[in-house]
Amino acid sequence: MGLGSERGSVQNPFIRYAEEAGWTYLPREEALRLRGGEGSPFLRRVLVEQLQRLNPGVVDSVAKAEEVVARLLGVRPNIEGNLEAWEYLKGLKTVFVEAERRERNLKLLDPEHPEKNAFHITDEFEFSNGRFRIRADVVLLVNGLPVIVVETKAATREEGIAEALDQIRRYHEEAPELMAHAQLHALTHIVGFFYGPTWNLSRKALFNWRDEQAGDYETLVKGFVAPRRVLRVLSDYILFVRKDGELTKAVLRPHQMRAVDKVLARAKDPEKRRGLVWHTQGSGKTFTMITVAKKLLEDPRFQNPTVLMVVDRNELQQQLFQNLEAVGFGHVHLALNKRHLRELLQNDTRGLIVTMIHKFDDADANLNLRENIYVLIDEAHRSTGGDLGNYLMGASKLAPPAYPA
Numbered sequence: 552m553g554l555g556s557e558r559g560s561v562q563n564p565f566i567r568y569a570e571e572a573g574w575t576y577l578p579r580e581e582a583l584r585l586r587g588g589e590g591s592p593f594l595r596r597v598l599v600e601q602l603q604r605l606n607p608g609v610v611d612s613v614a615k616a617e618e619v620v621a622r623l624l625g626v627r628p629n630i631e632g633n634l635e636a637w638e639y640l641k642g643l644k645t646v647f648v649e650a651e652r653r654e655r656n657l658k659l660l661d662p663e664h665p666e667k668n669a670f671h672i673t674d675e676f677e678f679s680n681g682r683f684r685i686r687a688d689v690v691l692l693v694n695g696l697p698v699i700v701v702e703t704k705a706a707t708r709e710e711g712i713a714e715a716l717d718q719i720r721r722y723h724e725e726a727p728e729l730m731a732h733a734q735l736h737a738l739t740h741i742v743g744f745f746y747g748p749t750w751n752l753s754r755k756a757l758f759n760w761r762d763e764q765a766g767d768y769e770t771l772v773k774g775f776v777a778p779r780r781v782l783r784v785l786s787d788y789i790l791f792v793r794k795d796g797e798l799t800k801a802v803l804r805p806h807q808m809r810a811v812d813k814v815l816a817r818a819k820d821p822e823k824r825r826g827l828v829w830h831t832q833g834s835g836k837t838f839t840m841i842t843v844a845k846k847l848l849e850d851p852r853f854q855n856p857t858v859l860m861v862v863d864r865n866e867l868q869q870q871l872f873q874n875l876e877a878v879g880f881g882h883v884h885l886a887l888n889k890r891h892l893r894e895l896l897q898n899d900t901r902g903l904i905v906t907m908i909h910k911f912d913d914a915d916a917n918l919n920l921r922e923n924i925y926v927l928i929d930e931a932h933r934s935t936g937g938d939l940g941n942y943l944m945g946a947s948k949l950a951p952p953a954y955p956a
Contacts, residue, residue, distance in 0.1 A: 557705040561741055562688055565703060566672055568772040574672040574691065582673040585695075589679040592729040595620065597669055598695030605658040605667065605694070609648055619646065619657065623696075628727035630750040630798050634791045636732045640696070641786055659694060662782040669694050670778050676700075683725035690733075691776065698785060699776075700733045700749070704740040711740035720752050734785055735802060737775065744771050748789065748802040756801070763805040783808070787846065790838060792877045807839045814843045818925055819852065837874055840927050844903055845880070847925055856923035857896075860905045861943070863929070871929070872905050886910050893918060896946060911943045918946040 570576050577585065577594075585594040602616040610616050623639060626632035638644055645654035661667045676690040676697075689701035702718050704711030715738035723730045730749055737746040737760075744760040764774045774780075788803040788811075803811070810828045817826045830836035844858045862871055875883050886892035886906035895904055896918040908928075924947050 557688075557703055557708075557740075561703040561705065561739060562674060564768065565689060565701065565739070565772050566674060568769050569672045569691070569776045572773045572776050573778045574670045574776065577671050577673040579673060579675045579677075582671070582676065589677050589684070590681070592678060592697055592732055593620065593623070594671060594692055594695035596695070597671065597692075598623075601669055601694035602657075602659070605661055606646075606655075608650075609646060609655045609657065615646070623732070626731050628731050630800065632727075632731040633734070633750050633800070634798065637734060637785075637789060637791065640698075640734070659696065660782055660786060662779075662786045665779050665782055668778070668782065670781075671695075672776075678726050678729045680726060680728050685722050685726045685729070687722065687729075691781070693781065693785070697729060697733050698781070699735045699737060700730070701737045701739070704738075706741040708740060712738050712743045712745055715740070716745075716752065716754070716757070719749075723750065723752065734789055739768075739771075741768050744768075744775070746775065746802075748800045751800045758802075758804050787811070788842065790842070790878050792874075793879065794873075794877045801838065803838060803842060804835065807835050807842070810839050811842050811846065815846055815850075818847065836929075837871065840929065841875060841878060841880070843927060848902065853925075854923050855901050856925055857899075857901055857919070857921070858903050859924065859926045860903065861908050861926060861928045862905075863908050875903070875905070889913070893946075908943065911946060914943070914946045916946065920947065 566576055582594065583589065585596045586592075587595045598620060599613060599616040602610045602619055603613070610619060622644075623636070626635045639657065639659050642656055642658050642660070644657050646657050647653070648655050671692045672689065673692070674689050676687040678685055678687070687700050688703045690697050691699040691701070700719065700722065702715035704715050708714065719736045719738070733749050735746060736749055737744070738757070739745070745757045746760055747757045760771055760775055764771060766774070784802065788808055790801045790803070792799050792801060810830070814826060814828065817823050828836070828839070830839065840860065844860065847853050847856055847858050860871060872883065872885055880903065882902060884895055884900060884902060884904045886895060886904060889910045889912060892904075892906050892910045893914060899919060899921065926943070926947075
């Protein structure tokens with residue numbers, strides 16, 4: 552295929568490959584009809600149907616679904632609203648069920664059963680808020696909600712990626728009501744294929760998908776938009792970080808996602824008691840570890856476990872604790888000293904415990920022999936081996952650590 556025009560050689564193939572990967576293409580006119588006009592960021596009819604399908608007994612009528620749609624439309628048109636929209640996707644929001652007189656969690660996605668979700672892709676997506684009108688090249692919607700905005704450029708444009716990023720920035724400025732719901736953006740002109748989180752628009756937040764997954768344009772697109780992968784990214788691999796009152800956003804890179812998946816698979820395997828994840832400096836090991844801890848604590852298959860995060864320096868302990876607070880981790884137990892750590896284990900404390908390896912010095916054997924205690928060690932230094940490592944392992948049923956020579 553020649554380099555040709557943007558639409559013929561980049562945009563149309565993107566849509567075709569997405570269709571082959573499992574997305575349903577909606578021509579612009581059909582998408583506009585389902586949206587109910589340019590002022591709606593949602594495929595409203597699809598969203599109303601899916602809300603009822605995914606929430607039996609909770610969203611039990613069209614009127615109830617419309618109430619949820621109104622709440623979604625009311626999120627703030629900024630990064631705070633984007634966090635709220637993600638909390639809806641994550642299933643953290645609730646609705647009141649009159650028949651039960653209590654709040655029930657609301658599902659907008661079903662990551663465990665991809666076939667229950669509706670995947671649509673459309674192009675020339677025009678959106679107007681009464682002040683500005685924008686037209687995004689490609690938008691991917693799950694259950695009627697816009698989740699990924701794609702800008703395509705002709706491969707002949709040397710600065711195509713920079714131009715596409717400028718357009719994404721303009722969409723945030725002129726159509727924040729749409730971008731408050733989109734969680735990712737992608738930029739491609741075949742030669743380059745980049746992606747990043749919405750509401751974090753620096754070049755540093757862009758990742759080169761070609762570096763992560765080798766192959767031709769078809770392979771790149773199909774890998775990026777694979778429905779099961781998109782669901783996992785939306786529900787598990789986006790992080791909002793609040794530091795000093797400022798909210799920022801990140802998305803894990805594929806090597807981090809693979810690491811999380813492999814750690815969780817190892818944790819489910821009763822025959823394997825340890826593992827080593829190799830991260831180079833600056834490759835995001837802290838966010839990888841935090842995501843692993845979140846999944847261990849959220850997944851009911853791990854039966855309300857204890858997760859120990861272990862570091863070997865005071866400054867790392869404080870830094871990790873601050874990172875956990877910044878991503879909204881909730882309650883975290885910080886082991887203040889050796890006695891406090893032993894009390895936490897003896898009292899069968901569940902949830903997340905942050906500690907230095909040195910606080911295991913002289914720890915009693917068999918402090919807690921419960922099977923679902925998981926230890927995440929920040930770095931494989933010598934301090935986590937030897938006597939301190941032996942005390943750590945002796946206090947529980949963990950296998951001794953193994954490090955590369």
